Amino acid sequence: MKKTMKTASLIMAAVLTAMSLAACGGKAASEKTESSAAETAKTETTAAETAKEGDTQAAADTKAGGFKVAMVLDSSVSDGGWGASCYQAMVNAAKDSGWETVYTDNVATADYATVMTDYAELGYNLIFAPGNQYTDAVKQVAEEYPEINFALLNGTVETENITSILPDAKQIGYMAGALAGLMSKTNNIGFIGGMELDTTKAKLECYEKAAKKVNPDIKVSSAYAGSFSDTAKGKEIASSMVSTYDVDVMFGDASAVDTGAREALSGLEGRYDIGQPGDLGSADDKIIICSVVTDNAALLKACMKDVEADTFGGQTIYGDLGNGCLSIGTFSNAVPEDIQTQYKEIVGQIQAGTFIQ
Amino acid sequence: MKQKENLMKVIVPVLSILVAFIIGGIIIICLGKNPFQAYGFLFSGAFGSSRKIAQTLVIACPLIFTGLTAAFSYKCGVFNLGGEGQFVMGAVASIFFVTKSGIEGLAGILLSLLIGAAAGALWGAIPGILKITRGLNEMIVSIMLNYAATLFMGYVYTTLLRDGSVPQTFAIPASTKLSVISKSFPVHWGVWIALFLAFAGYYFLFYTSKGFKLRAVGLNSTAAFFNGFPVNRYVLFSFIASGAVAGLGGSVELHGKQLRLMSGFGQGFGFDGVAIALIAQLNPIGTAAVAFIFAILRKGASTLQTGMQIPTAVVDIIQALVIIFAVAGTALLKLPAIRQYINSHMGKKEVTN
Amino acid sequence: MDAFLNMNFLTELLLSTIRMATPILFVALAETYSERAGLVNIGLDGIMSFGALIGFLIGYRSGSPMVGILAGALSGIAINMIYAFCTIRLCAPQIVYGMAINIFAPALASFIYRLSFSDTSTLIQGVSMKALPIPVLSRIPFLGPLFFNHIPLVYAAYLLVPVTTVFFSRTKAGLNFKAVGEFPKAAETLGINVVLQKYLACVICGALAGIGGAYLTICYTSTYSEGIVAGRGFIALSAVIFGRWMPSGVLLACLLFGFCDALQIRLQLLSPSTPYQLLQMIPYLCTLFVLAFFGIRKSGPKANGQPYYREER
16 A cells, blocks of 8 residues: 555656756757857847846946836847737837836736836836827826836826826828728728727827828728737638628738738738838738838837936927838838838828828 | 644645645746745736736636635535536626626626626526426536537627627626725625625624535435435535525626636636635635636736746646645545544643643 | 638648647547556646647757657656546546646656756757658649648657557557446456556557657747646547547547647638627637537547546456
8 A cells, every 4th residue: 555655646746846947948948049049149249138147237236327228028138020020129228228128028917017117126227018008007107106106108197206208109001001992903901900099099090091181092900809919810801801701902910810821821912001109011022011110119219318317207209200210111022112212202291291181 | 622623724735735735846846947936937927916816816806706605515415517518608608798788887796796696696596496396417417518608608799798899798888887995906796795605605604503514415405304404405405505605706807807708717726716616625715815816817827838938837747736735635534544643642742732 | 801711721721720739639539548558637728738838848959850759748648647646546436536647747857947947048949850742642733732741749649549449449559448447347358458458548649649749849839938837738638528439530620629729820811890709719719609409419438538447457
């Protein structure tokens, strides 16, 4: 009887050790590629990246001077869309300003405040909340920690320690809509939203307006995925848009869902997507014809300057075509020269405010 | 003998938590970080100051409710996996009430909590009724209802009660916020409701004849049926009661912590509750204790991530290992062979004593 | 609204149904094997997410979708062995270990993903499986693209249905297998090794659920994101009960679910003004109504969910 128990517990111990070893083994295997990747990253310099590599130390000498920024994100930093662009923006801005960066991603809405409180407790100089949906949590934590600064992307709050960063959603919508209208041959274009955020709704509205302005016959199909991460759903929505409505140009505001949509378009002739917020395309990209680029890094850098100069807070930093924070990305070869020139002209009008009153 | 058995019931979970932490430590070493420093962060995050202890208690609160939901229904032999849906529907009903009725202050709170509990009970009654009348498996019905409830809540916060630009509902009126014990120890009163329910549940299940009958139905419904127990009525009752507990929990979470509904409200609480109840071996007081341990891990996970950039996944792994070991340990004790061994071994000891 | 009557619309709807039902079908069949041996495994979501990650990772590293799928299957088996050991050998409650796997496996997956692609903010594109049109048959109008122009894994999923049916009703091995879930003690006296059969069930279950997960990251999309499983394991679980533990019934349940989901997405496009959450409820409510309408008179395997103490014989 004693034996039974011993064997049982031995087996159990063995299984679990093996499992934990497997987890570690998986790590060891991948560590090589990882460290070589880290090596290349280091040669490109970046105070930010190196800080990330040795964050044990970062945690240890929190008080060792130097400025630090933390980012809270509801999606993943590798979602190939919104999260990735915002993360990249923070890293780039930090690199130029010599700041350290950390992030927490995949945070549930109900936990935003908890995570921000933790960063505030650790004395981070700036907490970057990349989206309108963080407003409540930012307000709450900012009130409790008046010495910590908060940058709220797409926000509309201005207090002593909150600065809002507001890229012009209308202009983004106009830019995408105009290009979609010019490029569509079937007169049907699509839009996929993640959640019904106000900025998303504004983008959709302006997208439709602009497309109709350049091509009055345009019809817009739109759908919300109800998620920023369900790639499969994005793929399904996009392919049903193509099959049901013959949509041939798409624009999305839904992070990883957009990636799924682009996947549905790959392999189809003459179906295109417009990227955002980074410059996602290239000259020979088959799907992304162009991107509406938001330079969040520049906006964040402005925040960092303010923190360094101790003048942070109480303002909204707008990002639009006028101050160069919005721009046209790389065109792919699928966009003919004449449309490119025509489009650039329209973007000029959007900037001047004469395109749609 | 009985005492020794009870002792084992405490030793096994404690030991399994220890082992889980050791394995977690190994993983942290693999990450190239110092496990002692990491656990230091974890515990200082949960206990570092009276504020942090309070935050940990607030995190534990909904878990106690959903844990009790699971414990209560499983004691009666029905697998109510719908804690999350009932929790959410309780909160939804409450937010409707407090934002639409205009009743404020203490009366508003009490009525709202009551309505939340009623909504949870109703939502919980659906799988019960379908089980009794149509023979449907309560597990799938309650899981489907979880999805339906979460989506309905989505409809509420994006459309029906939407507050401005972000998809979230209006906040509850300030006067209906559950007050906190003190500024330096900001625990809202909902935690006391949860603890009270845990003790009341324990008393009901183990010290009343109704509770005894309910457990009898759970142990062997056929035998209970032939003993003349109205089995169906007990089954339905346990669905309704457990649903009410979950609904009350949702309402408390709304009034005490979140103050409005938004995406992610209640997410995962239902299943965490199931795990908690099962680790606690369906003992209501044990459920409250295990919920507190889960809360420490949750609170600590966030500090660990922000402080040392250790992925929260590591703490999730530790949490799962706690479940795996704790329940395996208990099961091990129940194996006939092991039981015999312990009995004879303990018996000897008693003689020498 | 004329879009509804469009032939193209119908084909696409049905195609999409098949695409959406396939991963659920794999996992539901996995659960069928498990429950037929008396093991209720609610950890399907967890196994899927682990299979999805490992399948993606190995597929990406090796460049071969087939290797990825195989890795997904193996990883599913590995994870399910925790469940197997604890529920079969230790006779621990099955629901708990299902739950534990649902917490453990996704956490492990996200941990491994982080280690493998630490701090890259670009989305990793993995491999994807190419469609394999069946010669001649795929040319048939309407039916051709619907049934004979898929990736190999889709054929495999649907072939598994008759195979499983025949296995359970026509072969001795299958009958033995079922006996374990119905009357384990009687089975033991007939010389069937109950414990071994149960382990076997767990191996099959883990493999199929792992494949179902890998399907998501190799066939459905070619990227991995956390939360990609999105509750499909629980849907599969209900499909088994819905299908009354019979492969054909399970198939029907999966198709119904896939159809509702495919329809739901199209309805969103047709009437953008309807709140999308209400449309997304359709698959769940539909399942509930169908279930409530038919009821379940015949319940599952008799010893389903109960521990089997060999010593008690």
